[in-house]
Amino acid sequence: MxxxxxxxxxxxxKMSREIEREFAKNPVRVPLEADASGVTFPAGPITNNYHGPVVTVHGDNAQLAWDNQTANQTQNQDIAPGYEELAKLITGLLASLPALGLSGDDEHEAKATAESVLGEVVKDEPDQxxxxxxxxxxxxxxxxxxxGVGVTVSGEAAELSKxxxxxxGSTLPF
Known part of the structure; x- marks a missing residue:
């Protein structure tokens, strides 16, 4: 046999290194303009992954998307009564993290902490x-x-942080 x-x-x-070199030669640039007059948060964090498998895991639930053109993955979890506004605010914070200009370590810590809080508010009895x-x-x-302590803090980021x-401070149900 x-x-x-x-x-x-x-x-x-080898293929991964060659792909990285190609993307380094031809970076994708997208011009952005910000208008802070009506700051709103999206329904949830959106991740665009153009070059590889997408795996989404929440607790015992897992989703996998691979080798297809479009994948829309959603997972709905029930939020404990009274924690809806907090969950909405934390989701908005996660979506806004790149715009805040946190350092790499602080952004990672903020993301991990926010996800931990979101993981808690979907429990039957969240740990206050x-x-x-x-x-x-x-x-x-x-x-x-x-x-405005940071050197690169923009006015929009400062206002969003405030x-x-x-x-x-105001969305706690307890």
Whole structure:
């Protein structure tokens, strides 16, 4: 009997390097204009992945999209009563993270903390202590932007941070 099919890992690494070089030569540029007069948040975070498989996992639920032109993946989870506004605000915060101008580590920490809070509000009985700690952490990460401490803080980012901090303090159901 034959050995069967084996994945050529070296060829995959080589192909990945060549693709990275090609994208480095031809970067995608999109001009943006911001209007902060009516700051609204999208329904949820949107991720566009153009070059690879997409795997979405929430708890025991997993979705996989691979080698297709368009994939629309949604997962609906029930939010604990009274936590709807907080969940909406945290989802908006996640969608706005790139615009806030946080450092890499702070942005990663904010994302992890926000996802932790969202994971808590979909439970039957959310742990109020974990939610309070998460909100305190998020407010602490947003405070330097709201006060304009960072060198690259824009007026829009400062205003958005202030709005998020006020919202985080006023949406607690307890």
């Amino acid at each position: 034959g050995k069967g099919f084996e994945i050529n890992k070296q060829a995959i690494r 202590g974990r939610i309070k700690r998460g909100i305190t952490m998020l407010r602490g990460l947003l405070a330097p932007i709201a006060t 709005t998020l901090i006020e919202g985080l």
